[in-house]
Amino acid sequence: MKEQLYTIPVNEAIDKNEECLFCTLNKKVEEDILNYILGPSYMEEDIRSETDKIGFCKKHYSQMYKAQNRLGVALILSTHMKNIRQNLNEIFKDELNETNHTIKKNLFRKNEEQTKSVEYISEIENSCYACKRMESRMNSYIDTFFYLWKKEDDFREKILNSKGFCLEHFNMIIKEGKKKLSSDKYKDFLTVLVPLELKNLDLLQEDIDWFIQKFDYRFKDEPWKNSKDALQRTILKVSSENVEE
Ligand SMILES: [Zn+2]
Ligand SMILES: [Zn+2]
Structure with missing residues (x-):
C-alpha cells in the first residue's frame, strides 16, 4: 500500500518560513490532536480505548491541564x-501470591528478570497517545519531504531559501536521506543542505x-533587528522545544 502523502x-x-519545517508541522499536528481530544465532539471508540490504555506523557498532560476543558481531562x-x-x-494478585513460584511471576523473587508489574508500569510511564500519533504522522511527513525534494524544483527552491532545521530534525533528515535517496542524490542533498544549515546557525x-x-x-x-524573538528561536533550533506564548 502506498503511504499517504501530505504535500x-x-x-x-x-x-511559514519558521526555524524548522518539521517543528512547524509537529506543532500543528499536536494542536489538532489536543483540540480533538478536548474538543466538543466525543472521541471515536477506538481512540478512546487507546487513551484508556496508554494515557499521555508529562508534557501532554501539562498542555491538556492548561487548556480550558478540565471536565474533558477528568473524563479521560x-x-x-x-x-x-x-x-x-x-x-x-498474581505476583503477590507467595505460593506462585514460577520465575518472573513472583514479585518477591530476587532475580534479574523484570516482573510483569514493573514492565506494565514502565509502559504506562513511557507511552502517550499524542506522542504516538505525532510520531506516526512525522514518518509520513518525512516521506512527503523526500518525495517533494526529488520531484519538485519549486519545493527544493523553497527549502534552499528556508531557515533550515532544528538540530533534531536536521539529524533526522541526514539519517533518513541515506535510506530514501540514491547515493548521487544523497550527495547532492547534503552538498546543499549542510551549508544551508550552517549559514542559518x-x-x-x-x-x-x-x-x-x-x-x-x-x-x-x-x-x-531580527533579535526580538531570538531567544525562542534559538531554543527551538537547539532543542526543538516550542516556547512561544
Ligand atoms: Zn524541528
Ligand atoms: Zn506526549
Missing part, C-alpha cells in the same frame, strides 16, 4: 485510571548575540 500541509509549513483520566487499577490488581548566533547586547544600556536605543 499540502508540508508546502503550507514551508511557506477517570477511564484511564479504571484501566490502570484493573490491570494492576490483576497483575499484583551563523545568522541565529548573530541574532542571539544582538539580543544580549540590547541588555547593555549603551545599545538600548538601537533597533532590535
Whole structure:
C-alpha cells in the first residue's frame, strides 16, 4: 500500500518560513490532536480505548491541564485510571501470591528478570497517545519531504531559501536521506543542505548575540533587528522545544 502523502500541509509549513519545517508541522499536528481530544465532539471508540490504555506523557498532560476543558481531562483520566487499577490488581494478585513460584511471576523473587508489574508500569510511564500519533504522522511527513525534494524544483527552491532545521530534525533528515535517496542524490542533498544549515546557525548566533547586547544600556536605543524573538528561536533550533506564548 502506498503511504499517504501530505504535500499540502508540508508546502503550507514551508511557506511559514519558521526555524524548522518539521517543528512547524509537529506543532500543528499536536494542536489538532489536543483540540480533538478536548474538543466538543466525543472521541471515536477506538481512540478512546487507546487513551484508556496508554494515557499521555508529562508534557501532554501539562498542555491538556492548561487548556480550558478540565471536565474533558477528568473524563479521560477517570477511564484511564479504571484501566490502570484493573490491570494492576490483576497483575499484583498474581505476583503477590507467595505460593506462585514460577520465575518472573513472583514479585518477591530476587532475580534479574523484570516482573510483569514493573514492565506494565514502565509502559504506562513511557507511552502517550499524542506522542504516538505525532510520531506516526512525522514518518509520513518525512516521506512527503523526500518525495517533494526529488520531484519538485519549486519545493527544493523553497527549502534552499528556508531557515533550515532544528538540530533534531536536521539529524533526522541526514539519517533518513541515506535510506530514501540514491547515493548521487544523497550527495547532492547534503552538498546543499549542510551549508544551508550552517549559514542559518551563523545568522541565529548573530541574532542571539544582538539580543544580549540590547541588555547593555549603551545599545538600548538601537533597533532590535531580527533579535526580538531570538531567544525562542534559538531554543527551538537547539532543542526543538516550542516556547512561544
Ligand atoms: Zn524541528
Ligand atoms: Zn506526549
